[in-house]
Amino acid sequence: MSAKKANLSGELKKYFGFSTFKGQQEQIIENLLDGKDIFVLMPTGGGKSLCYQLPALISEGTAIVVSPLIALMKNQVDAVNGLSSDDGVAHVLNSSLNKTQTKQVFDDIKSGKTKLLYVAPESLIKDDYLDFLKEVKISFFAIDEAHCISEWGHDFRPEYRNLKQIIDKIANVPVIALTATATPKVQDDIQKTLGMTNALVFKESFNRPNLYYEVCPKINVDKEIVKFINQHKGKSGIVYCLSRRKVEEFAQLLQVNGINALPYHAGLDQKIRVANQDKFLMEEVDVIVATIAFGMGIDKPDVRFVIHYDFPKSLESYYQETGRAGRDGGEGHCLAFYDPKDIEKLEKFLAQKPVSEREIGLQLLNEVVGYAETSMSRRQYILYYFGESFDPVNGDGARMCDNSSNPPKLKDATADLKKVIDLIKDTGEKFKAKDLISVIAGKETAVTKSYKLEQSPHFGFGKEEKDNYWKTILRQATVQNFLQKDIETYGVLKIAEKGKKVLSGKSKEVFLIAEDREFDLTQAK
Numbered sequence: 348m349s350a351k352k353a354n355l356s357g358e359l360k361k362y363f364g365f366s367t368f369k370g371q372q373e374q375i376i377e378n379l380l381d382g383k384d385i386f387v388l389m390p391t392g393g394g395k396s397l398c399y400q401l402p403a404l405i406s407e408g409t410a411i412v413v414s415p416l417i418a419l420m421k422n423q424v425d426a427v428n429g430l431s432s433d434d435g436v437a438h439v440l441n442s443s444l445n446k447t448q449t450k451q452v453f454d455d456i457k458s459g460k461t462k463l464l465y466v467a468p469e470s471l472i473k474d475d476y477l478d479f480l481k482e483v484k485i486s487f488f489a490i491d492e493a494h495c496i497s498e499w500g501h502d503f504r505p506e507y508r509n510l511k512q513i514i515d516k517i518a519n520v521p522v523i524a525l526t527a528t529a530t531p532k533v534q535d536d537i538q539k540t541l542g543m544t545n546a547l548v549f550k551e552s553f554n555r556p557n558l559y560y561e562v563c564p565k566i567n568v569d570k571e572i573v574k575f576i577n578q579h580k581g582k583s584g585i586v587y588c589l590s591r592r593k594v595e596e597f598a599q600l601l602q603v604n605g606i607n608a609l610p611y612h613a614g615l616d617q618k619i620r621v622a623n624q625d626k627f628l629m630e631e632v633d634v635i636v637a638t639i640a641f642g643m644g645i646d647k648p649d650v651r652f653v654i655h656y657d658f659p660k661s662l663e664s665y666y667q668e669t670g671r672a673g674r675d676g677g678e679g680h681c682l683a684f685y686d687p688k689d690i691e692k693l694e695k696f697l698a699q700k701p702v703s704e705r706e707i708g709l710q711l712l713n714e715v716v717g718y719a720e721t722s723m724s725r726r727q728y729i730l731y732y733f734g735e736s737f738d739p740v741n742g743d744g745a746r747m748c749d750n751s752s753n754p755p756k757l758k759d760a761t762a763d764l765k766k767v768i769d770l771i772k773d774t775g776e777k778f779k780a781k782d783l784i785s786v787i788a789g790k791e792t793a794v795t796k797s798y799k800l801e802q803s804p805h806f807g808f809g810k811e812e813k814d815n816y817w818k819t820i821l822r823q824a825t826v827q828n829f830l831q832k833d834i835e836t837y838g839v840l841k842i843a844e845k846g847k848k849v850l851s852g853k854s855k856e857v858f859l860i861a862e863d864r865e866f867d868l869t870q871a872k
C-alpha cells in the first residue's frame with residue numbers, strides 16, 4: 348500500500364490523466380489508504396468521486412460504493428470503466444441484473460478484478476448479496492450523497508438509516524462518507540448515524556465568490572423577469588417556479604415576449620423533457636423555465652443567471668439551485684423574488700405533513716425567511732448556514748450581493764444585545780427565537796405560561812420596539828457568533844463564547860446591525 352501511496356501522483360496521471368490533485372484530494376486519499384475513516388464535505392464539482400475512485404483502483408479487494416440513484420450509478424460505472432484498460436473494474440449490483448449477469452459480477456469480485464461495486468442501500472440488505480459480500484475482500488466503503496441519512500438534508504432516504512449495521516455485518520474496513528450538504532446539523536447526523544464521530548473531516552469552502560445574490564420584493568414579477576432577461580439577451584439562464592402549471596404558463600409568457608425559452612418539469616412527456624434539456628445544453632434555447640426537477644447532473648458551465656420566481660423551501664436547495672450559475676467562474680446572477688405570502692403557502696402545505704417532517708420544514712423555512720429579509724451580506728448568511736465564517740468586508744466575493752453593494756445604514760445595538768443575552772442566561776438557555784421574542788415583547792403564549800415567564804423581570808422589556816427588530820438582533824447575533832443554535836434541538840439559542848464576554852463586560856466589540864427589510868407588499872403597483 349505504501350509504495351502506491353508514495354506514487355499517488357503517478358496513479359492519478361495513469362488513471363485520470365490529471366497532473367495535480369484538486370483541493371484536499373491527496374490528503375483524503377492518503378488517509379483513507381492508511382485505514383482512517385473519512386468525512387468529506389465539498390461543494391458540487393469539487394472532485395469528490397476521485398477521492399474514492401482512485402484509492403479503490405489501487406487497493407486490493409473491492410470498494411463498495413453506496414449511492415442513492417441507479418441512473419447516476421450507471422454513469423459513474425461507465426466513466427470508471429473508461430479509465431482502465433481492464434474491462435469490468437466497476438460494476439453495479441442491483442435487482443435489474445438477471446441471474447447470469449449477477450453471477451458474472453460475483454465472479455469478477457471473487458477474482459479480484461472488480462475494484463468498485465456500486466450499490467443502492469436497499470440492495471445491500473438482500474440476504475444473498477450480504478452472504479456473498481461477507482466472504483470476499485472489501486477494501487473500504489464509500490457512502491456517496493451521505494446527507495441522505497439525515498432528515499435535515501434535502502434528500503432524506505430512510506434506507507440510508509441502517510447502513511451502519513449493514514456495513515458492520517459485511518466487513519471491518521474504513522468508511523469514507525461524502526456529501527455536498529454541509530449544514531452543521533446534517534454533518535452531525537451523518538457522523539452519529541454512521542458511527543464515525545472520530546472520522547477525519549475534510550471540509551472545503553462553499554463560497555462561490557463569482558455569484559451575485561439579490562432578493563427583490565415580488566411585485567410585478569412577470570414584467571421584472573422579462574426586463575431582466577432582456578438585459579441579459581442571448582445569455583443562458585434558468586427560471587425556477589414552484590408548480591408545473593406556473594412553469595408552463597411562464598415559459599409561454601416569455602415566448603410571447605420574444606424570449607427564447609422552454610419549459611421543463613417532471614410531468615412533461617419524457618421525450619419533450621429530454622429534448623428541451625438538450626436544446627438548453629446545446630444553446631438552441633436561452634432560458635429554461637423549470638421546477639426543481641431540473642438540474643440534477645446538469646453541467647452547463649456558462650449559465651449566467653438563476654432566477655427564483657418562487658422562493659425555495661430551504662437555503663440548502665437555494666444554494667444547490669443557484670450553484671448551477673457561473674460554473675465556469677464567470678458572471679452568475681442569482682435573483683430571487685420574495686413575498687411572505689408565498690412562505691405562508693409553503694407553511695400551509697407543511698401543515699398536512701407528519702409532525703417531525705413539519706417541524707423540520709418550518710425550521711428550514713425560517714432560515715429562508717431570514718435570508719430573504721436580512722440586510723447583512725447574503726454570502727455571509729449562506730456561508731454561516733453551512734457552518735463557515737465569512738468576512739463581509741474583505742472576504743472573497745464580499746461585495747457580490749445587493750446588500751453589500753448598496754449597504755444599509757448600521758446601528759449600534761450592543762446595549763440591546765446585552766439585554767437579550769441576559770435574558771437567555773436567566774431563562775436557562777432553553778428557548779427558541781420565537782419564544783424569546785414573546786418574552787421580550789411581553790406576549791403571553793402557551794410556552795410563556797407553562798414556564799411562568801411572565802414573572803421574569805425580563806418580560807416585556809422590549810415592547811417599545813417591533814418584534815422584527817428583536818428577530819433581527821437574534822438572527823444577526825447568531826450569524827456574528829455571539830449566540831449559537833443548539834445542534835441537538837436545532838433552534839434553541841445558547842450563548843457562545845463571544846456572547847459570554849459581552850455578559851462579563853470583557854468584550855470591547857461593538858455589535859452593529861443593519862435593520863432587516865420589511866416586506867410590506869401592500870404597496871404593490
Ligand code: ADP
Binds near residue numbers: 368369390396
Ligand atoms: P463532485 O462529485 O464533487 O460534484 P466530481 O467528482 O464530479 O465532483 O468532479 C467534478 C469535476 O472535476 C469532474 O469533471 C472531474 O473530472 C474533475 N476533477 C476531479 N479531480 C480533478 C483533478 N485532480 N484535476 C482536474 N480535474 C479534476
